[in-house]
Amino acid sequence: MPVPQNIGMPDQLDVGPTYTLRVVALNASDGSTVAGAKVGTVTFTATLVEGVTSGGQIYGDWFLVPGPGA
């Protein structure tokens, strides 16, 4: 069974155009990127400030799904 991890992150985080959100496995000893780790499904939930929301939008391998408030 995967180890569940609940992790804190900044509140009211405004992420602007061309900024990147990254999921990564870091070496517990020195903070470097660990070799051999694979990242499966990633889901971000967000409030869209700018950008298209009607219908599903595809950005490379990423799929934007409008939520209930869209």
Next chain:
Amino acid sequence: MSDVAIINTTVATSPKDYTLPGTQELLLKSAHASIDGSGTAVAYLPALQMLAPDGTVIWPAITLTSVAQGAPADCSWFPGLAGTPISLPLPGQILSAYAGNATVADFTTNSVAFVDSGFPTNTTLTKVSGTSALLIVLLADITPGAAPDVIFCGTFIDGVNLATTGVQISSGGTFVTAPATSHVGLGGSTGSPLTAGAHTVKVRVACNSGTNFTLRCSSSVALSIVEYEA
């Protein structure tokens, strides 16, 4: 403003990035990721990072506890939970220690080229960090067979002699102790740090004369290796 989910189901080698298009701006509410650690050789910390357009990490949100090597993790990031920075080791801090186990029998040879003595029996040294250095200390008792002679002892890691000594023998049959000490991975003549993970350790011996000598590896050879942050 509208709520959205941004999803990527592709399994990819860490790190996995979502770069916002040039027309998109969002308020991040939460994140979730599944990590397959089966290919990792060390403990790891799942992290969410925000990167500036030039690649600079603006902040990392890192788990409170590390995940064991080889284990998977199911990670959720929310505002309002306490986080912690990575605790980087301080220079000089000991990260791991290794001691060689003795063989059952002493080792006798007349080889003029380095040969494996069979010591230690636990040949795997697991390095925790890829930036740390090693202090290698070898003390080997030897019964020489001829004089004059020079007997060599070396601590080989992954086939490379990293701590060696040569002992001048002035009378045969006497008892001598061969000491060898070395720092590895401090740069300069000590070389670059060895990578994190498993390495193979062997003590090898040789002589000049081609006459039998005995390494007392059943009882009187001591090898210790201390890994410390450089």
